[in-house]
Amino acid sequence: MEGRSNMKKPKIREIKEALRALIKGPYTVPFPKVPHKPYPGFRGAPKFNPDECVGCGACANVCPTNTIEVEDLVDEEKGVGKRIITLYYQNCEFCGFCQECCITGKGVELSQEFDLATFDRKSIFTRVEKELALCEICGKPVTTWDHLRWLEDKLGYLAYTNPQIILATHYDIEEIKKKPLRKEIKGRFDQMRILCPQHRREVYRLEERGKKK
């Protein structure tokens, strides 16, 4: 009982705090009445940088809350496809792993933005779209064209060991874009095509053993 009555009496420290607040003003910031400017190094909402992101999807693999979605949309008739990568803020904890593990180092970066309150959580996101390189035989996505070009840049002359990367660097040449698709594998020259891992294996097997599986 004695303890309770003591609790009701304000402590000296609290009285001092109250007096100081009366003179100096409150410690709290008047947000949202006055816009708040976060301190440097503040970890706010991550944002994609479309010029630096190559669409590899590594950030989605490391995200601890699985809030980065990678969607590959393929139009089989036209033989084109795009990869859409969406980071939904609803489950983002601003940990920064996506930025830390981004293969280009700048594809996604934490911003200073923190005021994301909304009634529709799915409406708050950051998104990037990239054109897909499709397997010339089965039409499955291999990766994005930008990812292949980025690999060429990283590998330098070693990129000449990989036909897909070399093809990607020439992809802007209209003649290459228009070349007719051939669905079957005929010989070693098929190596110079965009192929998924399964069909690239088949080309190598054909070359080494002289027959299809």
Ligand code: SF4
């Ligand atoms: S900051 Fe963390 S939780 Fe948010 S998207 Fe990046 S990795 Fe995922």
Ligand code: SF4
């Ligand atoms: S380049 Fe970076 S931001 Fe873009 S998909 Fe890859 S890891 Fe994510």
